[in-house]
Amino acid sequence: MSKIYLDHASSMPMDARVFEFAKPYLMASHGNPSSLHSVGLQAKQAVEESRSKISEFIHAENESTIIFTGGATEANNLAVKGAALRNITAGKAVVASVIEHMSVLNPMKELQKNGFSVTFIPVDSTGIVDLKKLEGALTKNTVLTTVMYANNEIGTIEPIREISKIVHEKGLYLHVDAVAAAGRIPIDVQKDGIDLLTLSSNDLYGPQGAGALYIKPGVKIQSVLLGGGQERGLRSGTENVFGIVGMGEAAHIAQKEMNRESSRLLPIRDRLITEILKIDQSYLTGHPLQRLPHHASFRFSYIEGESILLNMDMYDIQVSTGSACSSKTLEPSHVLLAIGLKHEEAHGSMVLTIGRSTTMDDVEPVSKASNETVQRLRKMSPMSQEWRK
Amino acid sequence: MANVGYSKKVMEHFMHPRNVGVIENPDGYGKVGNPVCGDVMEIFITVKDDIITDIKFRTFGCGSAIATSSMVTEIAKGKHIDEALKITRGDVASELDGLPAQKMHCSNLAADALHEAIKDYKSKKQQK
Numbered sequence: 001m002s003k004i005y006l007d008h009a010s011s012m013p014m015d016a017r018v019f020e021f022a023k024p025y026l027m028a029s030h031g032n033p034s035s036l037h038s039v040g041l042q043a044k045q046a047v048e049e050s051r052s053k054i055s056e057f058i059h060a061e062n063e064s065t066i067i068f069t070g071g072a073t074e075a076n077n078l079a080v081k082g083a084a085l086r087n088i089t090a091g092k093a094v095v096a097s098v099i100e101h102m103s104v105l106n107p108m109k110e111l112q113k114n115g116f117s118v119t120f121i122p123v124d125s126t127g128i129v130d131l132k133k134l135e136g137a138l139t140k141n142t143v144l145t146t147v148m149y150a151n152n153e154i155g156t157i158e159p160i161r162e163i164s165k166i167v168h169e170k171g172l173y174l175h176v177d178a179v180a181a182a183g184r185i186p187i188d189v190q191k192d193g194i195d196l197l198t199l200s201s202n203d204l205y206g207p208q209g210a211g212a213l214y215i216k217p218g219v220k221i222q223s224v225l226l227g228g229g230q231e232r233g234l235r236s237g238t239e240n241v242f243g244i245v246g247m248g249e250a251a252h253i254a255q256k257e258m259n260r261e262s263s264r265l266l267p268i269r270d271r272l273i274t275e276i277l278k279i280d281q282s283y284l285t286g287h288p289l290q291r292l293p294h295h296a297s298f299r300f301s302y303i304e305g306e307s308i309l310l311n312m313d314m315y316d317i318q319v320s321t322g323s324a325c326s327s328k329t330l331e332p333s334h335v336l337l338a339i340g341l342k343h344e345e346a347h348g349s350m351v352l353t354i355g356r357s358t359t360m361d362d363v364e365p366v367s368k369a370s371n372e373t374v375q376r377l378r379k380m381s382p383m384s385q386e387w388r389k
Numbered sequence: 390m391a392n393v394g395y396s397k398k399v400m401e402h403f404m405h406p407r408n409v410g411v412i413e414n415p416d417g418y419g420k421v422g423n424p425v426c427g428d429v430m431e432i433f434i435t436v437k438d439d440i441i442t443d444i445k446f447r448t449f450g451c452g453s454a455i456a457t458s459s460m461v462t463e464i465a466k467g468k469h470i471d472e473a474l475k476i477t478r479g480d481v482a483s484e485l486d487g488l489p490a491q492k493m494h495c496s497n498l499a500a501d502a503l504h505e506a507i508k509d510y511k512s513k514k515q516q517k
Binding site for chain 1: 430
């Protein structure tokens with residue numbers, strides 16, 4: 001049986017067309033965009049073309065709204081710390097949803113240590129941010145609110161336009177981490193009312209090591225990485241030209257193909273969900289409808305996620321889990337705990353994220369492997385025996 | 390193939406665990422761990438003349454939790470209970486060609502479960 005890769009939320013393979021397009025910038029066109037000679041100018045031009053593509057991809061006002069970074073973690077750090085510190089005279093309060101990525105939550109906690117008031121907004125059992133609590137948390141001192149477009153672990157899509165309205169009634173800026181959503185659902189930063197938006201190259205089938213932050217014209221932000229002043233002084237350091245050029249092309253392809261691709265993936269995802277939920281004591285995590293078209297996440301009682309991952313890999317099917325045992329911190333996923341799962345329930349999670357290589361033919365072997373995996377592990381588990389008694 | 394830093398031997402025991410199951414009316418029974426932490430192990434033993442003649446386990450947990458359970462049953466089977474009590478977590482890990490550092494503590498409770506089972510056997514024996 002050939003490999004079935006269902007962990008697109010962790011990393012996507014680079015699209016062959018992206019590699020072909022960006023390849024010259026690995027070797028032949030090696031210029032530094034800051035150099036004034038012809039080789040440098042060629043690189044600069046390629047970076048600027050990529051900036052235009054990214055800007056079009058999210059329907060930004062113009063290309064100078066886009067700042068390239070070394071990845072989404074860097075873009076999130078720049079957005080959170082850069083906006084909070086730059087606007088400290090306007091207020092020292094920031095707000096985030098409790099299910100944000102660690103690259104948002106940890107900078108928030110650092111701000112908290114440095115005297116900022118930080119409020120984390122809970123979500124309901126489907127992962128939707130509590131809008132009433134959000135409204136209640138905002139004050140005139142709230143300089144930054146950050147809510148992700150969609151969650152990478154449970155696939156839930158947040159009501160960003162409503163959130164934007166609420167935030168802008170009292171607060172200053174809305175930052176949106178769109179890493180999981182971009183390329184899966186349409187994003188329009190102007191219509192959505194977004195001030196800062198994070199993108200990742202690798203989550204668009206682009207090369208690893210590139211990301212971008214959209215900064216709405218007029219939004220005040222400061223650098224968190226000081227140096228030679230590249231990227232309007234907001235992200236110093238020689239540009240990763242290959243990564244940036246690849247990211248631009250990846251966004252361009254995603255923009256052209258998203259509607260068709262998402263309509264292709266949706267019935268595959270739904271079949272997967274239907275088949276896997278036939279397993280006894282299996283549950284969907286996240287929102288049943290407001291969810292990303294490529295995302296199917298589950299939990300199974302009485303078994304543990306790392307074992308699920310390893311067992312699925314025996315069938316050459318690559319999946320992900322929010323189990324503590326698979327994480328560096330040995331804590332279960334904060335997202336699964338936030339939607340109200342108990343620790344022992346959060347341990348038994350399995351996340352499937354399908355992509356361009358996935359076909360309807362994969363559904364049967366994946367469902368079969370999931371069922372056999374759950375049965376095998378439950379047979380070994382003292383928990384399931386207790387339940388049977 | 391999966392690689393979370395596990396040795397081939399750990400993966401082999403995970404894929405083909407030895408002595409999985411339950412012994413009805415065991416001479417000794419030990420259970421350790423906590424579902425909240427993500428690891429629960431139980432060990433059942435049959436003992437004749439202080440020799441462990443049969444041993445079974447059931448485990449809820451990650452790859453190393455299952456592999457260490459499997460390994461400890463293999464090491465303990467046929468051993469005198471006094472010898473089996475000397476089996477340490479470290480012995481189990483080294484028999485498996487090592488465990489990733491973050492797994493040494495949390496998912497290496499199998500020796501503890503074995504010791505609990507032997508203690509249970511001993512206390513039952515005293516009561517007789």
